[in-house]
Every structure is written in structure tokens, then in C-alpha cells.
Amino acid sequence: MRSPKKTFWLPVLALLPMLIVTSLVRAEGMSIAYTVVKMPLAEDISMDDAVDSMLLRANVLNFKMVARLPLYKELESMGVETKRIEIFQFCDARIAAQMISENIDFSAYLPCRITLIEDEEGKPWLVTLDLDKVIQMADLDPELKTLAIKVRDTMMEIMTAGANGEL
Known part of the structure; x- marks a missing residue:
């Protein structure tokens, strides 16, 4: 037996x-789509309205916009026909410094980015890295995990404000 x-x-x-x-x-x-969060802009929200809303919300949340890259303008200056592609970079420098002091690999994810982009049909989207995936992979102590979740929530609030034109 x-x-x-x-x-x-x-x-x-x-x-x-x-x-x-x-x-x-x-x-x-x-799929790479597994690593990002995408939000369509509401039907009545223009891309410019979305930008204004994101910038205002980031300011209210004390999350600094550290760069704005109008990639579509660069492409147009090279004679490349393109739809709008604009990348916004946001950061909380104190949190970034803490994350990097824990592990320099976090520097590859800094600053946080939101891309405003039109798809092939002209539908505008906001796209960012899915920070939940990064948080799940990272071996963070409880304090750093709390800060990472704060960054994730802030980024999602900025994107939601942009997608809905909230001021």
C-alpha cells in the first residue's frame, strides 16, 4: 500500500x-497592453481641455509636472505626418528620492508619465504605466509601499481629471 x-x-x-x-x-x-492603464477621453472633452485638467489637478495634488514633450510637433518638423502624441512627466521628488535610495532600479520608472495620444480612428486616450504591476513586483517595506500606492493613486486621479475634463 x-x-x-x-x-x-x-x-x-x-x-x-x-x-x-x-x-x-x-x-x-x-501583451504590452497588460503593463499599461488606458483611459479614453469623454466624448465632450477636447485634448486641450484634458491637458488643462491634468495640469490643474497635478498642481492641486502637489505633484510637479517636470517635463512636457510634444512629440507630434517634433515629428511634424521632420515632415512625418502624425496624430497628436504628447508626453507629460510628473514627479514628487521626495518620494522619488526615497525609492531610489531603496533601489536604484526604480530610477528607470521615473518620472511618472502620462501620454496623450490619438489612436488610428482619432479617438483620444491617456496612457500610463500600470503602477500596480510595478508595486506587485517590487519588494517594498511597508512605508515605501504606502508611498508607491500614493503615487499610483495620484497618477490615476490626474488621468481621471484629464479624461473627464474635471477642473
């Missing part, structure tokens, strides 16, 4: 290669 321990582990061990292959396929087949 087999012991109950052996009876349990034999099927698990037999399935192990399949579980490993399945997890590898998922990782390799992961």
Missing part, C-alpha cells in the same frame, strides 16, 4: 512540467 504522502505528490510531480511550460507561455505571450 502506498503512503498518503506518495499518493498526493506523484500526480503533482507528473504535472509539474506542464505547469512550468504553461507559465512560460503566459510570460512570453504577454
Whole structure:
């Protein structure tokens, strides 16, 4: 008679290669869309209104806009026909410094970005990195995790204000 321990582990061990292959396929087949958050602008909100709303909300939340890159203008100056693509970079320098002092790898995610972009049909979107994914991957102590969540929430509030034209 087999012991109950052996009876349990034999099927698990037999399935192990399949579980490993399945997890590898998922990782390799992961879409880049999985790593971002996208918000469409409300129907009655212009792209300029969205920008004004984002900048005002960031200011209210004490989240500094550190750069504004009108990529579409650069492309147009090179003779490339393009729809509007504009990248906004926001930062809370104190939080950024704490994250970098914990692990310099966080510097690759700084500053936080929101892209205002038109899709092929002319529909305007706001797009940013899904900070939930980064927070889940990072090994953060409770204080840094709280700060990372604050940054995520602030970015989402800025995007929501822009998408809805909230002042």
C-alpha cells in the first residue's frame, strides 16, 4: 500500500512540467497592453481641455509636472505626418528620492508619465504605466509601499481629471 504522502505528490510531480511550460507561455505571450492603464477621453472633452485638467489637478495634488514633450510637433518638423502624441512627466521628488535610495532600479520608472495620444480612428486616450504591476513586483517595506500606492493613486486621479475634463 502506498503512503498518503506518495499518493498526493506523484500526480503533482507528473504535472509539474506542464505547469512550468504553461507559465512560460503566459510570460512570453504577454501583451504590452497588460503593463499599461488606458483611459479614453469623454466624448465632450477636447485634448486641450484634458491637458488643462491634468495640469490643474497635478498642481492641486502637489505633484510637479517636470517635463512636457510634444512629440507630434517634433515629428511634424521632420515632415512625418502624425496624430497628436504628447508626453507629460510628473514627479514628487521626495518620494522619488526615497525609492531610489531603496533601489536604484526604480530610477528607470521615473518620472511618472502620462501620454496623450490619438489612436488610428482619432479617438483620444491617456496612457500610463500600470503602477500596480510595478508595486506587485517590487519588494517594498511597508512605508515605501504606502508611498508607491500614493503615487499610483495620484497618477490615476490626474488621468481621471484629464479624461473627464474635471477642473
